[in-house]
Amino acid sequence: MPRPLxxxxxxxxxxxxxxxxxxxxxxxxxxxxxxxxxxxGMGLATAFVLVCSNMLISLLRNHIPPKVRIACYxxxxxxxxxxxxxxxxxxxxxxYQKLGIFIPLIVVNCIVLGRAEAFASKNPLLPSLADGxxxxxxxTLSLATLGALRExxxxxxxxxxxxxxxxxxxxxxxxxxxxxxxxxxLLLGLMNLISQRR
Amino acid sequence: MTTYILLAxxxxxxxxxxxxxxxxxxxxxxxxxxxxxATGMAMAVLFVLVMAGSVTWMVEHWLLVPLGITFLxxxxxxxxxxxxxxxxxxxxxxxxxxxxxxxxIFLPLITTNCAVMGACLLAISADYSFIETLVASTGxxxxxxxxxILFAGVRxxxxxxxxxxxxxxxxxxxxxAGVISLSFFAFKGMG
Numbered sequence: 001m002p003r004p005l006x007x008x009x010x011x012x013x014x015x016x017x018x019x020x021x022x023x024x025x026x027x028x029x030x031x032x033x034x035x036x037x038x039x040x041g042m043g044l045a046t047a048f049v050l051v052c053s054n055m056l057i058s059l060l061r062n063h064i065p066p067k068v069r070i071a072c073y074x075x076x077x078x079x080x081x082x083x084x085x086x087x088x089x090x091x092x093x094x095x096y097q098k099l100g101i102f103i104p105l106i107v108v109n110c111i112v113l114g115r116a117e118a119f120a121s122k123n124p125l126l127p128s129l130a131d132g133x134x135x136x137x138x139x140t141l142s143l144a145t146l147g148a149l150r151e152x153x154x155x156x157x158x159x160x161x162x163x164x165x166x167x168x169x170x171x172x173x174x175x176x177x178x179x180x181x182x183x184x185x186l187l188l189g190l191m192n193l194i195s196q197r198r
Numbered sequence: 199m200t201t202y203i204l205l206a207x208x209x210x211x212x213x214x215x216x217x218x219x220x221x222x223x224x225x226x227x228x229x230x231x232x233x234x235x236a237t238g239m240a241m242a243v244l245f246v247l248v249m250a251g252s253v254t255w256m257v258e259h260w261l262l263v264p265l266g267i268t269f270l271x272x273x274x275x276x277x278x279x280x281x282x283x284x285x286x287x288x289x290x291x292x293x294x295x296x297x298x299x300x301x302x303i304f305l306p307l308i309t310t311n312c313a314v315m316g317a318c319l320l321a322i323s324a325d326y327s328f329i330e331t332l333v334a335s336t337g338x339x340x341x342x343x344x345x346x347i348l349f350a351g352v353r354x355x356x357x358x359x360x361x362x363x364x365x366x367x368x369x370x371x372x373x374x375a376g377v378i379s380l381s382f383f384a385f386k387g388m389g
Contacts, residue, residue, distance in 0.1 A: 182376035
């Protein structure tokens with residue numbers, strides 16, 4: 001019994017939004033959310049890989065032998081990651097330099113492999129596309145939120161523009177590693193609190 | 199010799215792979231609920247990371263660079279790591295069943311552990327020599343183990359605390375990791 005497409009899409013935005021509901025793929029979340037811009041860039045790169053690999057795996061789902069399926073998925077994902085890597089190197093070089101090794105590391109992002117295994121390998125093309133888009137956009141939103149929090153309070157800026165007056169003392173520890181962990185932990189707790197109240 | 203010791207200290211403490219480089223967070227959160235699983239994971243990572251570090255160095259410098267196909271690095275490395283994990287699994291099953299049983303499910307999980315792939319990529323981008331890569335991989339793996347075991351110790355105590363329901367498990371775990379990370383942050387001043 002297939003669910004309508006918009007439901008597959010929307011579930012990625014709240015019900016199963018990564019990395020809060022699906023606690024997977026935390027490394028890029030912590031590493032690149034120093035600023036909103038980095039967060040959105042990383043989110044979109046991951047979303048692209050997610051959508052493309054979901055579609056291809058869904059098309060190939062009847063041809064991939066079950067025993068070697070994980071290796072096949074990884075190969076498909078690695079191909080798309082290489083494409084993103086080369087595209088970003090060509091068109092958004094400054095962002096590419098800031099994200100560094102986290103672009104090739106999309107290959108080991110558990111969200112992408114997780115969706116391939118849990119969804120795309122069992123569903124036809126269109127639902128897989130909707131699922132990939134939803135989860136990808138949800139991931140981008142989460143990264144942007146955490147990036148905004150850390151940039152505004154840790155650096156006093158938003159997209160590089162100053163937010164507070166000159167008297168503001170930035171909480172610099174928020175843009176460093178400890179701030180990433182604590183920020184994500186607090187945000188996760190807050191999300192749990194909101195969904196409990198509902 | 200001093201350079202190698204300094205490199206090891208840098209990789210274990212100053213640039214700790216989990217707490218300052220943000221790599222391998224999933225197994226860090228996932229296997230730190232009990233001390234036993236934490237030590238199992240730390241051992242498995244040490245084993246695979248040192249091998250993966252040396253093999254990827256050889257492939258990068260003897261195959262990808264001479265042939266001018268460095269854009270295939272991502273695909274090549276993930277294939278190396280995946281097959282290495284398979285190989286190590288089969289080898290241990292045959293020759294060291296005791297160790298195999300204790301590492302158990304952690305071995306296959308390492309394929310998607312970004313600490314392994316990340317450490318290999320970091321070693322390549324830092325342009326290390328072969329010996330330096332070996333030292334750095336060992337250092338990163340030991341740093342991973344150190345962070346994981348420290349964190350597991352704290353986390354075992356957390357289960358007895360009275361924590362608001364919304365913050366239980368992962369949320370409080372991340373905040374705790376932040377506090378531990380803050381203490382590792384102090385090593386930055388040593389550089």
